[in-house]
Structures are given as structure tokens and as C-alpha cells.
Amino acid sequence: MNPNSSPAVTIRDVAQAAGVHVSTVSRALNPDKRGLISAEVLRAVEEAARRLGYRPNRAASALRTGRTQTIGVLLPDITNPVFPPILQGIEASAAARGFFVFVANVADHVLARPIVERMLAQRVDGLVMAIATRDDPLVDFIARSGLHAVLVNRADESGRLPAVVSDDRLAMKLAVDHLVATGHRRIGHLAGPQSVPTGVGRRQGVEQALRDRGLALACVAECESYSREAGRAAMRRLLADNARPEAVVCCNDLVALGAYDVLGELGIEVPRDISITGHNDMPLVDMVNPPLTTIRLPHRELGWRAAEMLFDEIEGKSLSASTVVLRPELVVRKSTRPAA
Amino acid sequence: MNPNSSPAVTIRDVAQAAGVHVSTVSRALNPDKRGLISAEVLRAVEEAARRLGYRPNRAASALRTGRTQTIGVLLPDITNPVFPPILQGIEASAAARGFFVFVANVADHVLARPIVERMLAQRVDGLVMAIATRDDPLVDFIARSGLHAVLVNRADESGRLPAVVSDDRLAMKLAVDHLVATGHRRIGHLAGPQSVPTGVGRRQGVEQALRDRGLALACVAECESYSREAGRAAMRRLLADNARPEAVVCCNDLVALGAYDVLGELGIEVPRDISITGHNDMPLVDMVNPPLTTIRLPHRELGWRAAEMLFDEIEGKSLSASTVVLRPELVVRKSTRPAA
DNA sequence: GTGAAAGCGCTAACAG
DNA sequence: CTGTTAGCGCTTTCAC
Numbered sequence: 001m002n003p004n005s006s007p008a009v010t011i012r013d014v015a016q017a018a019g020v021h022v023s024t025v026s027r028a029l030n031p032d033k034r035g036l037i038s039a040e041v042l043r044a045v046e047e048a049a050r051r052l053g054y055r056p057n058r059a060a061s062a063l064r065t066g067r068t069q070t071i072g073v074l075l076p077d078i079t080n081p082v083f084p085p086i087l088q089g090i091e092a093s094a095a096a097r098g099f100f101v102f103v104a105n106v107a108d109h110v111l112a113r114p115i116v117e118r119m120l121a122q123r124v125d126g127l128v129m130a131i132a133t134r135d136d137p138l139v140d141f142i143a144r145s146g147l148h149a150v151l152v153n154r155a156d157e158s159g160r161l162p163a164v165v166s167d168d169r170l171a172m173k174l175a176v177d178h179l180v181a182t183g184h185r186r187i188g189h190l191a192g193p194q195s196v197p198t199g200v201g202r203r204q205g206v207e208q209a210l211r212d213r214g215l216a217l218a219c220v221a222e223c224e225s226y227s228r229e230a231g232r233a234a235m236r237r238l239l240a241d242n243a244r245p246e247a248v249v250c251c252n253d254l255v256a257l258g259a260y261d262v263l264g265e266l267g268i269e270v271p272r273d274i275s276i277t278g279h280n281d282m283p284l285v286d287m288v289n290p291p292l293t294t295i296r297l298p299h300r301e302l303g304w305r306a307a308e309m310l311f312d313e314i315e316g317k318s319l320s321a322s323t324v325v326l327r328p329e330l331v332v333r334k335s336t337r338p339a340a
Numbered sequence: 341m342n343p344n345s346s347p348a349v350t351i352r353d354v355a356q357a358a359g360v361h362v363s364t365v366s367r368a369l370n371p372d373k374r375g376l377i378s379a380e381v382l383r384a385v386e387e388a389a390r391r392l393g394y395r396p397n398r399a400a401s402a403l404r405t406g407r408t409q410t411i412g413v414l415l416p417d418i419t420n421p422v423f424p425p426i427l428q429g430i431e432a433s434a435a436a437r438g439f440f441v442f443v444a445n446v447a448d449h450v451l452a453r454p455i456v457e458r459m460l461a462q463r464v465d466g467l468v469m470a471i472a473t474r475d476d477p478l479v480d481f482i483a484r485s486g487l488h489a490v491l492v493n494r495a496d497e498s499g500r501l502p503a504v505v506s507d508d509r510l511a512m513k514l515a516v517d518h519l520v521a522t523g524h525r526r527i528g529h530l531a532g533p534q535s536v537p538t539g540v541g542r543r544q545g546v547e548q549a550l551r552d553r554g555l556a557l558a559c560v561a562e563c564e565s566y567s568r569e570a571g572r573a574a575m576r577r578l579l580a581d582n583a584r585p586e587a588v589v590c591c592n593d594l595v596a597l598g599a600y601d602v603l604g605e606l607g608i609e610v611p612r613d614i615s616i617t618g619h620n621d622m623p624l625v626d627m628v629n630p631p632l633t634t635i636r637l638p639h640r641e642l643g644w645r646a647a648e649m650l651f652d653e654i655e656g657k658s659l660s661a662s663t664v665v666l667r668p669e670l671v672v673r674k675s676t677r678p679a680a
Numbered sequence: 681g682t683g684a685a686a687g688c689g690c691t692a693a694c695a696g
Numbered sequence: 697c698t699g700t701t702a703g704c705g706c707t708t709t710c711a712c
Contacts, residue, residue, distance in 0.1 A: 010705055021683045026707060033707095038681060058462045059408060060705035062399035063688050070462075072440075078428050081623065084418045091418070091445045095455075100412075100462060102440045105431045115435075122398045122410075122440060257627060282624070283421065287597060289629035350689055361699050366691060373691095378697060400689035403704050684711080695700075 009052045017048035025049075029056065062123060071310060072102040072119040074112065074129045080226070080254075081282040082299055083130060086152060089303025090128055097311060099125070106131050112138050120145060126310045128152055128303075129161075133195050148313040152306035154197050155323055162313070163323045164306040168198055171295040171328040172205030172249060173212075175277040178293070178330055179247045180213050182337045184275060188219040188245035190234050190255050192226055202251050202279070218245045223255050231258020239266070246274065247336070253278035253285050253294055256335075260288070275336040279328075291333035298326050349392045357388035365389075369396065402463060411650060412442040412459040414452065414469045420566070420594075421622040422639055423470060426492060429643025430468055437651060439465070446471050452478050460485060466650045468492055468643075469501075473535050488653040492646035494537050495663055502653070503663045504646040508538055511635040511668040512545030512589060513552075515617040518633070518670055519587045520553050522677045524615060528559040528585035530574050530595050532566055542591050542619070558585045563595050571598020579606070587615035587676070593622045593634055596675075600628070615676040619668075630674035638666050 011029075015022040020041055027033040028045040037045075048054075062068040073090055075083050087103065094101045102124060104115050112131055116138065119127060126148035132139055134157065142149050143160045151163035179187055189206045192199030199222075207217050219242035223230035231250065235258060238248070250256035256278035263270055270276050270290055278285060278294035285292040305324060312318075351369075355362040360381060367373040368385040377385075388394075402408040413430055415423050427443065434441045442464060444455050452471055456478065459467060466488035472479055474497065482489050483500045491503035519527055529546045532539030539562075547557055559582035563570035571594060578588070579602070590596035596618035603610055610616050610630055618625060618634035625632040645664060652658075 008705095011707095012705080022705090023684080023707075024682055027682085030707085036681065041681080055457065055461050057403070057705055059399050059402035060688090061707070063397070063403050063690085064705080064707045066688080068399060070442075078424045078431070081421070081424075084421075084424055087443070088418050088445055091443060095444070098458070100442045100444070100458070102410075103427070103431060103443045104435070104440070105428055117395065118438070118440070121395050257624070260627070284597070284622075284624040284628065287600070287629070288624065288627040348689095351691095352689080362689090363691075363700080364698055367698085370691085376697060381698085397689050400704090401691070403706085404689080404691045406704080682712085684709105686707105686709090688706090690704090692703100693701090696698090 008057075009054050010057070011054070013052055014045065014048045014054050017052060018044045020045065066123070067125055068123045069097075069099050070102060070122065070124050071099055071126045071128065071307070072104065072116075072122075072124040074104050074106050074115065074127065074131050076106055076109075076131050078103070078105050082153070082252075082280050082297070085299035086130060086303035086306075089300040089305075090152075090307040091303075092300075093304050093307035093311065099311075109133065113141065116142065116145075116147075120147060126150075126314050128306050128310055130154060132156065132197075134197055134200070148310060150306050150310045150313070152302055155201075157197065159322060162309055164302050164309065165198075165323065165325055166297045166302065166328050167325045168201035169205035169208060171279055171297075172202050173209040174295060174328065174330040175249045175279070175293075176206055176209035176213070178332065179249070179275060179277065179336060180215070182275070182339050184247040184337070185215060186218040186243070186246045187215065188221075188238055188242065188248040189217055190231060190238065190248055190250040190259060191220055191222045192251035192255075193224060194222060199251065206249050218242070223251060226252045226254055228254045228258040228261070231255030232261050233258075235259040235262040244268075244274065247276070248274065249277050251279060253280045253282045253292060256292055256294070257285075257288065270335050271337045277336060281331055286333060290335050293333045293336040294331050296329045296331050298328075302326060348397075349394050350397070351394070353392055354385065354389045354394050357392060358384045360385065406463070407465055408463050409437075409439050410442060410462065410464050411439055411466045411468065411647070412444065412456075412462075412464040414444050414446050414455065414467065414471050416446055416449075416471050418443070418445050422493070422620050422637070425639035426470060426643035426646075429640040429645075430492075430647040431643075432640075433644050433647035433651065439651075449473065453481065456482065456485075456487075460487060466490075466654050468646050468650055470494065472496065472537075474537050474540070488650060490646050490650045490653070492642055495541075497537060499662060502649055504642050504649065505663065505665055506637045506642065506668050507665045508541035509545035509548060511619060511637075512542050513549040514635060514668065514670040515589045515619070515633075516546055516549035516553070518672065519589070519615060519617065519676060520555070522615070522679050524587040524677070525555060526558040526583075526586045527555065528578055528582065528588040529557055529561075530571060530578065530588055530590040530599060531560055531562045532591035532595075533564060534562060539591065546589050558582070563591065566592045566594055568594045568598040568601070571595030572601050573598075575599040575602045584608075584614065587617070589617050591619060593618035593620045593625050593632060596632055596634070597625075597628065610675050611677045617676060621671055626673060633673045633676040634671055636669045636671050638668075642666060 155163040221234040221238040223234040281296035495503040561574040561578040563574040621636035
């Protein structure tokens, strides 16, 4: 294993050096069982371990205990700025418990199943998933496999898996209310893919918020993905098929920036001619021109909470809340018309 | 292990079902040894494995073989937009080989050593490190431990570890040459931390490029980190202590954006009053105001190549090139004065 | 409080 | 081509 260096010191070597039995060493080195050992022996073992440079072999203990101190994280696209903070939250929670995190980038959803199979082979203790489409058979598979898992940034509508999400409906309500308050009436929506829960949740949020104000959705176009290109395409369609709305609520910041692109080409000025809102408050959207009014999500906390829930499950503390909903927040900048 | 579900099917169960010996199953399921097995038996084993839902236990094979099919990646800050594409490249390379990637966010450099120790305990087959300061004792430690490792985005000047980097000197030369070509003479530099290799490399690059043109660095301020805040602070110092330069070459985009912030506060207009260049071409810097002229790095390829080098090492193919240098590219946008 | 012994699931000589 | 055997390093009853 170690290409060079000494041939790896084992618990047996430590036992010998300390003049005790291996099982004693095992106990001495296990925080939970340390109490069973006399102070004197404990010291001797620790000293021997340090002196020999002992490093426990997790593979061996994993084989014996069935627990690997390892969790897997499935992300659709590490490169999408919403995920790094989520991952950071997960990693921080894991690190605090001495767990490591496998990260898998699930570029294509058909790869998800084989990746989960490999995670199962690795005997991860649990999974945090930021993927899952609506009614995903993968969720079934995981539930059946008995692997602990929690969804993040995506809820499981069937409730088979716990989840940590941001309140999409509230987010859109915040955006719509802001637009209405600044005098807009003809409000359109650039919707996310209706195959993913957030896509439908946000769309419903927009519609409901409008209804609450006695308004109807002026127009809508669905994006193929949460990307700038998809935003451009959808914005073109929206403008081609409809009278120009006074404002458009976008399903996310990237899509909003795609809308910026199209508007720029067409010489339609934001916010003079049209107001735009985003969702996510990605880094730098405060620096674009004009700075984007958007919805800020507690991304890092999303990840942190998801991991904490997962660890609770792993440790057998069954949860009360099976899905926790975090509060988003409106950030008003310059892409929406100021209040009159 | 599996909280519910059947009590895990092992190679033994498969052997029994297929009417062969366990070692035969082991061979049949190992791509490298499959050739040793008759077609008939092979089929029987595969069928039995599938029928029973057999899933190899990596912990067991890791214990036996000493190889975990696992590598570790150490990142200083997942949230910094340069790292996700690097990570993606690493992950893609690993996934192609059936390896998983542990990601550790090394927020504080003092945590690096313990994290590496834990990685060692996990028996990762290798490490990709995007951390390492200059003359980092950690590099020594790793070299001594015999663990395969390669640096990415940071070179090891002592050459103990292979590395994949972008050409910092060339990057700065590209920026300086562009500025000089558009008529600038008084050129300043917002330098990166001189404790990290990229910080000194880029600074030297700026100075050398200027010298090549018969010019000297007009002024310089060192940033405490590669962040927007540090950029703001450094830009303030630069402006306070010196006559205003005509252009400033920034060590990275975030720092350049920090410079934008203070210039904005002071009513100094970019590029009319001063030209600014960045480095990295992070997402969205084409959308800021004004769009940032910067240096684009092949981040994903950096990660990919680093992982490929690591796997070559792991497989014992000793490398010829111990440090590979990738070419950056100038992206001219609107933050620099156009050619006359 | 400590030792003895068994075995987690798999792979790799070694035979045949 | 397939079976036999041994054991990777650790944890965990079970004794004492």
C-alpha cells in the first residue's frame, strides 16, 4: 500500500510495544471504550502508538463493523454556483464527525443509478442527494436498498426520503410582491424545467402570489435547464409569443442573465423597459449590469442541515421533521424598477 | 450494515448459487482475471450474482489488496469559483476509472496535516492537492509517507511532488503586453499573497514583462488573500501611497472586482480613467460592469491532467514530466482601454 | 480491566 | 481452468 516507507504499523505492533493484547489497544484507541481501560495502560498504549506512527486502517474496521465513516454526495453539476456552498456545508458537518465525503458529479441522470450502486459497494454510511427528478425511481431504489439518504435542494413529494429545501413558493411570492409593490401588473415567468420539483414549485409560487394579488400570469416560457443558454432561448420564446411583459420573474439567476443577454441584443433596457428578478443570489450577480434583484438562499445551511439530518438517521435518532424548509430572502438591487 | 433489506449477499452466496468455489466467483467478477474462466462458468456466476443482487464489498477487498479505488482532493475553498471546474476534471478522470473522490475543504491550513492523516487512515490510493504554500512542510510529510500525490494549481518549487499548473508568468505577460500595446506606460500591480507560489510567480511575471518592454512597475500592493475584500484593501493602499497608475494588473478576478469597488466609490471610471485586468476568467466576469479583461485558464483540464498524472503514478507508470504547465489565454473585454 | 479467539468478505499464492 | 488455503487488520463477544 504505502509505496515506500515502513510496511505499515498495525494494532498488533502497538500491542507488542505496549506489552498488552491487541484488543486492549483497540479499546484504548476507541473513544467510546476508552473508559474501560486503566489510566496506566492507556498512557502506555497511546505512547506506543505515537512512537510507532500507528495509523488505524479504516478498511479493516469497516470490514469488521460495516461502517465506513463515509458519506456520498450526488450533485448534478459542481460547477453550478449553488452547489459549492451546499457541498461546503455538508463537508463541514461531516468533517466535524470525522467523516469523509465522496463527491460524485452526476452529469447525466442515467448515470445516477450506477453511481449509487458503486456507492453502495463502497459501503457509504449514507447519501446526500441534490439530484432526484420528480417521482424518481432512484428514490425508490434507495429507499428499498435501506441506505440512509437525505435530499437537499429537492424535496421528495412522495415523502419516502427526508429533505432539506428552501421555500420555493415563498421565494417567488417575495419576488412577485416586490414587483407588484413597485407598480407592475403584467408579470411573466421564465419557469424552470417542469420535470424537477423546484421548477414546478416556483412556477406555482408565482401563480399563487399573483392570484393573491388578484392578478394572472401574463406569460410564461419553460427553460430546458437552469442555465444561461436555456434562459436565452426561453426569453426569446417569451418575447416572440407574447406582448412584452412589464416584469419577468426568473426561476434562477443564470436564467435571468440569459434574459439579460437577449434583452441587451434587442435594446430593451433593464429596468427602464422591463424588470427582471432572479433566484439564488449567486456570487457576482451584484456586479452585473444592472445588479440583479434576486432571492437569497441559505445554501451552506441547506447542506449543513441535510448532513446533520443524515447523521441523525445514521445514528438511529429517528427524525421528527422529515422535511425541513428554510427561509429565502429578497435582495433588492437595480434590475427592478424602484418604488414610485 | 444495510439497515433493513436482506443481510447482504456475499461472494460465498454467489458461489453456492452458481455451484462453484468462491475464488472462481472472485475471478469471474474481476475484469482482469475474467479471462481465466470458462465461458460457461462465467455465465453461471454472472447470472447468480445478478439474481441475488450481489454487490462486492470494497472494504473487504481494500483490506485484502491494500487498494481502495479512492483518491482524496484537498481544496482551500470549494466556494472559490476556480476550484469547482478543477474538481470536476478530477472527478471525471476518477469516475472513468471507477474511482471515487474524497473532497476535503481545508479552510485553515493548520487543518491540512490532520486531514491528510485521516486520508492516510482511509487508505486513499492518492491525493490531489490544491493547497500547499511555498516550502510547505506538508509536502515533505506526504513525500515521506510514500503516498502518491500531485499538486494542482500550485507548483512545488523543490520538485518533490509532480504538479499541474497554469503558466503564471506567461499569463501576466499577456496582460502587460496588452496594456502596453494599448498605450499604457504607468502600470501597477495588485499582487497575490507572497506566501503562495502563484502570488510570487505572477508578480515576477508582471515585472519581467514590463522589463522586456523597457518599463518598470509603477506601484504594487500585496493582497492578503485572493478575495474581493483583500482586493479592496490593497487597491485603497495602492491609491493612497502612489500616484494613480494608468492601468493595474490584478492577480486574480476577485481582487480585480475589489478594485472595481473602490474605484466605483471614488468615481474613477474604468477603463476611461484606469484600465484593469484580472486573472482566471471566473463565471460572470463577462457580465460585470465593465466586462473584465482577464486571463482564461483551462481549469477543468488542470484537474483532469492532475488526476491522470496521479493515476499514472498509482499504476506505477513513472512520469517523464514531473510538472506540466498549461497555457493561459488573454480574453479582452471592456475593462481595458481599446487600441487607439 | 484485560486476554483469547473468532471472523467480517475478499484475494492471491499454490496446487492440481 | 478451478479449488484449497491462508490471512489482510480490526472489533467484539466471552471468559477470567
